[in-house]
Every structure is written in C-alpha cells, then in structure tokens.
Amino acid sequence: MTVKISVRLLFELSEPTDTMLQFEAAAIPEQQILSTETRLGKVEHCARVPAQDDIGERLMLRLTGKQAVDYDAIVKVDRELPELTTLAALKPHELPGEAIQYLLDSRYCLADKFRSFVDTEFGQFEGGAQIAAMRDWIEEHFTYAPGSSTGETTALDTFIERRGVCRDYAHVMVTLARAAGIPARYCSVYAPGVEPPDFHAVAEVFLADADGGGGTWQLVDATGMADSHETVKIGVGRDAADVSFMTTFGMADLTYQTVSVTT
Known part of the structure; x- marks a missing residue:
C-alpha cells in the first residue's frame, strides 16, 4: 500500500x-x-x-x-500481519532485552493499578486473543471525544472518564497489555481515514511469532480508525511523552x- x-x-x-x-x-x-x-x-x-x-x-x-x-x-x-488472535504470549524470561522496559509503568501508563481488573475481565484469554479482547472492550466502552483530555491525562483518568482521543485510547491499550504481562509501547503514526485528520496514536504489543521462532511487534488500534496495512510509523516510546x-x-x-x- x-x-x-x-x-x-x-x-x-x-x-x-x-x-x-x-x-x-x-x-x-x-x-x-x-x-x-x-x-x-x-x-x-x-x-x-x-x-x-x-x-x-x-x-x-x-x-x-x-x-x-x-x-x-x-x-x-509492506507489513506482515498474522492473525492477532493466533499469536501466543511470551513469558518475561523469554523476552529480548529491548522489550522488557515495555512491561513497566511509565508516566501515563500505570499498569500496576489495572492488574485485578485485567485478571477479572480478560483472564480467560491468552496472548493475542487477550489483546484482541482488550482492544474490542475499549472500542465498545469508550467514546472518541476531541477536546476531552489534556497533556496531563493518564490512562487511569481516561479509564474513569470513558472518553478521549487516540492518544488516550493508546494509553489505555498499552496499560491493559502491560497489566497482563505483555510488553506494549505507544506508537505515533500516520493513517488514512483518521477523523479529524491528525497525527494518530496506536499501541504495539510484543507477541510470539506465528512460526514460534521468536517475537514480533504487532499494531493494535483501539479506536478502530487505522488499518495496519496502510499505517505509517513515525516513532515509538513508553507513552506519548516519548513520541x-x-x-x-x-x-x-x-x-x-x-x-x-x-x-
């Protein structure tokens, strides 16, 4: 594309x-x-x-x-996009060193506060299936509302308010994934079809390769606006502060x- x-x-x-x-x-x-x-x-x-x-x-x-x-x-x-729900999670000791930092809390993504919620709401799923369930839950329960958040809004704030913009959706997605022990990072991107047109934000999660040969970063957009086949990456980080x-x-x-x- x-x-x-x-x-x-x-x-x-x-x-x-x-x-x-x-x-x-x-x-x-x-x-x-x-x-x-x-x-x-x-x-x-x-x-x-x-x-x-x-x-x-x-x-x-x-x-x-x-x-x-x-x-x-x-x-x-030209991005390889295996079916997300078929990908397994990796245990922390199986992760490459560069992925480990994305298990940890960051300025806007306080995963420790969400562990019991994740266990209760998504504990029946594993790996990519768990990530897909989180993505779908956010899209269903949150309202996309321009102007509803600020540069100080955290994932916890957004979770309570149940509304935000792409930055906030990405922060919540990253936070829930980390709370489940899956490395997740914030990704700044360009994507056609984003309304209103702007810099866009999605999450990336680190899961096992489809062939079991290692790990791979997979794009996840809880707003539902970006198609990974035509999403262009600008940069990544622990959260919005890095990108x-x-x-x-x-x-x-x-x-x-x-x-x-x-x-």
Missing part, C-alpha cells in the same frame, strides 16, 4: 529555544520511503538524532521567532497545524 503524507506546522517562539521535532515517517524494513522532503525556516542549529528503539529520527533545533515546517512524503507499506511531534525546552505557541494522509 502506498501512502501520501503532507504536514504543515506554524509556531512562534519569543526567544531562542531548543526544540525537538519528530514527525517524519521512519525508514524501517516494513515501510519504504519512496520520496521525502522536509522544509524548515531559518534555524540556529539543526541536528538529526536517533529516536527511541532506533525507529525514526528526531530533529534537534534551536529556533526563534515565527517558524514554518513543511513535510511531504510518499511511503510504501511527541513537538517538544520545546521553553515557551512556544503552536498557531497552525494540518495533516493530510491519503492512499
């Missing part, structure tokens, strides 16, 4: 400010970057640094004044943002 991406950001900084951006599609085996162009305004400093788990890159910039960022890309997605498209080490005012993703 070929996906076309176009992004425009306008923001203003009143004084020289270090700024970290992560919005470019990651160059990884499951997605081929056919064309890409990033256009920046005047910057005092620009460097590319590897992002979390070496999936994608971050732009480390020093900026001041009014800034415009434009990004266009065409990406071919924000814009992090400023000072004050900034985002005045305009538009995202278009089509096939």
